[in-house]
Amino acid sequence: MLTLEVSKSRVPSLDFKGEKASFGRYGIHDYPAMLHYLVVRSILKEFAFGKKVLYDPFCGSGVSLCEGLRFGLRVYGTDINPLPS
Numbered sequence: 741m742l743t744l745e746v747s748k749s750r751v752p753s754l755d756f757k758g759e760k761a762s763f764g765r766y767g768i769h770d771y772p773a774m775l776h777y778l779v780v781r782s783i784l785k786e787f788a789f790g791k792k793v794l795y796d797p798f799c800g801s802g803v804s805l806c807e808g809l810r811f812g813l814r815v816y817g818t819d820i821n822p823l824p825s
Contacts (some may be wrong), residue, residue: 754779771801780807
């Protein structure tokens with residue numbers, strides 16, 4: 741039997757304790773498991789330099805798309821989960 745060991749570690753620079761994920765435009769609608777906008781912003785700061793397009797195939801609440809727009813990227817997103825009514 742194969743056993744996998746998983747260890748957890750905190751990344752202090754990605755710990756936004758006290759910062760609401762549903763702040764401002766990200767609070768327009770309630771969406772389960774919404775990615776924190778500051779995490780997306782941090783990832784884009786590191787990896788989006790020189791890029792022109794962001795495609796998120798599981799865009800869900802649209803956080804990555806909004807943040808991509810802030811970085812001046814053309815953004816595209818799809819998701820199979822419709823927003824609940």
